[in-house]
Amino acid sequence: MSSAKVLLGARIKQIRRAKGLSQGELSERIEITENYLSRIEVGTSCPSLPTLEKVAAALDVSLKDLFDFEPFREETREVETLLKSAGTEKKRLVLSIAKLILRGE
Structure with a gap:
């Protein structure tokens, strides 16, 4: 597992929790499965750029914020x-x- 994937996933999880969203709520908003979001958050899957754009929009942050480690x-x-x-x-x-x-x- 690359540390960048782990950090990205942890950052998404951190922001999601700060916004008071469950994995189910966020995954529904960005039209991916809850299982896939879970894999992103633990760093075992790497989301595509379009998915990252959806995540950022759903969390009301910039793409840059997702990479603020x-x-x-x-x-x-x-x-x-x-x-x-x-x-x-x-x-x-x-x-x-x-x-x-x-x-x-």
């Missing part, structure tokens, strides 16, 4: 900073918790 970079830097100062046991605990949380997505 800076919020993820900021979060990653913050996590890295916190982990640098943590001891080995705390790092292991964080890893265990992260695995539990991320498996549920």
Whole structure:
């Protein structure tokens, strides 16, 4: 899986949730299946440009906004900073918790 596809999918999901839309609502608006939207959001499918244009329009954002990955970079830097100062046991605990949380997505 390319990191760009994963970031794009995560960004679409982030904006969709911020707009208060379910996957079903967005997929209906852009005339794709909910399953396909789910695959886009987890980064296993790469949408075409026409689909991305529909997503942007349905979410009332620009195409450029879909590719604004800076919020993820900021979060990653913050996590890295916190982990640098943590001891080995705390790092292991964080890893265990992260695995539990991320498996549920």
